[in-house]
Amino acid sequence: MATLTTHVDGLTLPNPFVIASGPPGTNLNVIRRAFDEGWGAVIAKTVSLDASKVINVTPRYGKLMANDGKEVIGWENIELISDRPFPIWLDEFKKCKDSHPDSVLIASIMEEYSRDAWTEIVERCQDAGVDGFELNFSCPHGLPERKMGAAMGQDPDILGEVCSWVMAAAKKPVWAKMTPNITHIEDPARRALAAGCHGVSAINTIRSVIGVNLDTLRPEPTVEGYTTPGGYSSKAVRPIALRMCMELATLIRHEFPGRSLSGMGGIETGDDAAQFILLGSDTVQVCTGVMKFGYGMVKPLSEGLLAFMEKHQFHSPADFKGKSLDFFTSHAELVRLQQARKAARAAEAAKVVQADGEWSGDDFVKQSQALAR
Numbered sequence: 001m002a003t004l005t006t007h008v009d010g011l012t013l014p015n016p017f018v019i020a021s022g023p024p025g026t027n028l029n030v031i032r033r034a035f036d037e038g039w040g041a042v043i044a045k046t047v048s049l050d051a052s053k054v055i056n057v058t059p060r061y062g063k064l065m066a067n068d069g070k071e072v073i074g075w076e077n078i079e080l081i082s083d084r085p086f087p088i089w090l091d092e093f094k095k096c097k098d099s100h101p102d103s104v105l106i107a108s109i110m111e112e113y114s115r116d117a118w119t120e121i122v123e124r125c126q127d128a129g130v131d132g133f134e135l136n137f138s139c140p141h142g143l144p145e146r147k148m149g150a151a152m153g154q155d156p157d158i159l160g161e162v163c164s165w166v167m168a169a170a171k172k173p174v175w176a177k178m179t180p181n182i183t184h185i186e187d188p189a190r191r192a193l194a195a196g197c198h199g200v201s202a203i204n205t206i207r208s209v210i211g212v213n214l215d216t217l218r219p220e221p222t223v224e225g226y227t228t229p230g231g232y233s234s235k236a237v238r239p240i241a242l243r244m245c246m247e248l249a250t251l252i253r254h255e256f257p258g259r260s261l262s263g264m265g266g267i268e269t270g271d272d273a274a275q276f277i278l279l280g281s282d283t284v285q286v287c288t289g290v291m292k293f294g295y296g297m298v299k300p301l302s303e304g305l306l307a308f309m310e311k312h313q314f315h316s317p318a319d320f321k322g323k324s325l326d327f328f329t330s331h332a333e334l335v336r337l338q339q340a341r342k343a344a345r346a347a348e349a350a351k352v353v354q355a356d357g358e359w360s361g362d363d364f365v366k367q368s369q370a371l372a373r
């Protein structure tokens with residue numbers, strides 16, 4: 001019988017579906033709800049040691065609609081990391097592990113460029129009982145002004161150094177979350193993995209402007225008449241996320257075999273998840289999907305992925321992880337392959353009957369013509 005059970009970096013998840021860091025993991029109440037609905041793991045909303053510097057605005061989301069305004073396909077947010085005090089988070093991590101000891105709870109952490117700060121946040125979360133870490137090097141708005149988030153993630157030297165500080169303190173698996181707002185996502189990922197991180201996750205949101213209101217002429221989401229570029233997510237980003245996950249999985253395959261990849265960006269169905277796994281993901285994360293459809297979506301996600309596996313007779317997600325990576329090549333190679341196939345077909349068509357035994361019913365006319373040349 002097919003199973004969704006997923007083993008990654010020493011953790012065992014009932015399925016590969018992980019709540020991505022964001023509103024769906026923003027306090028104890030919703031994290032417990034996610035576990036009770038059956039999610040494989042939860043990555044809590046990103047925390048930092050000093051939440052007093054985190055000040056959110058409203059509105060902070062903007063949507064891109066399709067199908068005559070009936071469907072949300074893109075989502076921009078200018079939300080910051082958690083504005084809830086760190087001691088409250090530590091208390092909630094403990095309570096969560098008390099009530100759900102077998103569920104996998106991962107802390108998403110972000111700090112300034114300070115070894116002491118990164119070491120302290122790792123040790124205190126660890127003491128509270130979390131099962132692993134995701135390092136948020138990828139928030140594209142707000143935090144870069146403090147040289148945090150994507151500002152760190154876009155600088156492979158700094159990122160590598162921070163990862164080595166974290167790895168010196170961490171006793172649990174560590175995933176470094178990559179920003180898509182960079183030309184070669186492999187560059188920072190290589191440094192994170194070289195520093196010893198167990199895996200990488202991708203993608204965070206893509207820096208964006210969701211649109212301009214044609215009545216007020218103001219860009220959205222409009223706060224006191226102004227806006228700032230935010231992060232884009234939901235199904236419209238999926239092709240970009242798939243490409244970046246393919247690049248990261250290829251890096252892992254060639255340079256860091258055995259390390260893990262957690263893929264995300266616009267996943268809403270089991271078939272979406274299957275594509276991320278075929279391109280090398282061990283686990284798949286969902287954020288905006290949960291904001292659109294609710295925690296119960298883990299059931300159709302699981303059913304959809306199981307249906308795909310049964311169709312292809314795969315026993316577990318590990319059976320088909322990375323299976324489609326073999327079919328990427330250069331454009332020059334595509335041209336060569338196509339020319340070779342055309343040449344083979346032409347040679348076949350031009351084949352001249354040498355002996356009477358070679359005449360065939362299907363090609364009889366062609367064979368006759370060839371002999372007339």
Ligand SMILES: Cc1cc2nc3c(=O)[nH]c(=O)nc-3n(C[C@H](O)[C@H](O)[C@H](O)COP(=O)(O)O)c2cc1C
Nearest residue numbers: 020021022046077203204233234265266286287288
């Ligand atoms: C409203 C919102 C808030 C988010 N907050 C965080 C965050 O605190 N930390 C983080 O690492 N990613 C955050 N993300 C990014 C998501 O975890 C995820 O990387 C991204 O949205 C792509 O996945 P999705 O299309 O399933 O949403 C946030 C995304 C959204 C939409």
